Amino acid sequence: MTRLNQKLCVVTGAARGIGAAIATHFRAEGAHVIVTDIDHAGATALAARIGGEPFALDVANEADWQRLAEAHPQIDVLVNNAGITGFEDGPVPQDPETATLDDWRRVHAVNLDGTFLGCRYAIGAMRAKGAGAIINISSRSGMVGIPGAAAYASSKAAVRNHTKSVALHCAQAGLAIRCNSVHPGAILTPMWEPMLGDGPDRQARMDRLVADTPLRRFGTPEEVAAVCVMLASDEATYMTGSEITIDGGILAGSAATPG
Numbered sequence: 200m201t202r203l204n205q206k207l208c209v210v211t212g213a214a215r216g217i218g219a220a221i222a223t224h225f226r227a228e229g230a231h232v233i234v235t236d237i238d239h240a241g242a243t244a245l246a247a248r249i250g251g252e253p254f255a256l257d258v259a260n261e262a263d264w265q266r267l268a269e270a271h272p273q274i275d276v277l278v279n280n281a282g283i284t285g286f287e288d289g290p291v292p293q294d295p296e297t298a299t300l301d302d303w304r305r306v307h308a309v310n311l312d313g314t315f316l317g318c319r320y321a322i323g324a325m326r327a328k329g330a331g332a333i334i335n336i337s338s339r340s341g342m343v344g345i346p347g348a349a350a351y352a353s354s355k356a357a358v359r360n361h362t363k364s365v366a367l368h369c370a371q372a373g374l375a376i377r378c379n380s381v382h383p384g385a386i387l388t389p390m391w392e393p394m395l396g397d398g399p400d401r402q403a404r405m406d407r408l409v410a411d412t413p414l415r416r417f418g419t420p421e422e423v424a425a426v427c428v429m430l431a432s433d434e435a436t437y438m439t440g441s442e443i444t445i446d447g448g449i450l451a452g453s454a455a456t457p458g
């Protein structure tokens with residue numbers, strides 16, 4: 200378990216869910232992990248559990264990234280994982296016709312601006328070595344339209360595209376700084392809780408949500424983390440500007456079991 204030995208890795212939104220699994224897997228592979236989140240108590244608890252270092256960071260706040268750059272001017276890996284759906288405080292309209300501009304901007308501020316700021320910081324913090332890996336957690340929703348979560352889908356599509364701009368920018372500059380995007384489908388994390396609830400229909404809701412997924416189940420945060428380990432490691436040194444789907448096959452087509 201030394202695939203990330205000696206690497207200094209920063210993970211955003213790492214207090215729980217997919218980010219926590221990535222931080223945990225990175226640590227298990229020998230990395231020194233900076234566990235960042237807007238939820239500092241959660242980040243501190245996870246860091247204590249895995250032997251990482253907590254850092255309070257709101258990805259949408261440029262001043263927080265400047266503080267991180269001062270504390271960690273050189274890093275090897277950044278995972279831009281922090282993200283929101285816009286449903287955190289309950290059901291609000293997120294469709295193209297009735298979503299408010301404020302709600303649209305709030306989602307983009309975290310998912311897209313946060314990723315932009317993260318990439319900008321990471322390139323600077325990887326320049327001295329001239330090498331590194333940036334992993335942007337986009338989504339299956341960045342590849343298809345989602346009428347009920349339009350801002351989320353738009354922000355994740357922009358993350359997918361910005362990943363390629365960053366990859367090309369670094370390659371053109373002669374830097375071995377790789378930037379790739381990961382596109383999970385439905386992964387069972389606390390992000391889903393406001394949509395699943397804890398009522399008697401929870402299981403039925405879950406079943407409905409994955410009815411179109413060929414593997415017919417939610418994925419796990421660990422299944423996403425395993426791919427991130429590979430992308431962060433020196434096994435993936437010829438991968439840049441790439442996108443990997445981890446979605447139980449949903450983007451492969453619509454009918455896993457025709458008839």
Ligand SMILES: NC(=O)c1ccc[n+]([C@@H]2O[C@H](COP(=O)([O-])OP(=O)(O)OC[C@H]3O[C@@H](n4cnc5c(N)ncnc54)[C@H](O)[C@@H]3O)[C@@H](O)[C@H]2O)c1
Binds near residue numbers: 211280281338382
């Ligand atoms: N769970 C899924 O099904 C799924 C599918 C596709 C993509 N994703 C993406 O994976 C990433 C992680 O999702 P998750 O399911 O683990 O979500 P989650 O809600 O369980 O965890 C998100 C974490 O991000 C943190 N966070 C929120 N806003 C932040 C901010 N401004 N700055 C820093 N941290 C912030 C939260 O405190 C939380 O710890 C997100 O980008 C999400 O869009 C998730």
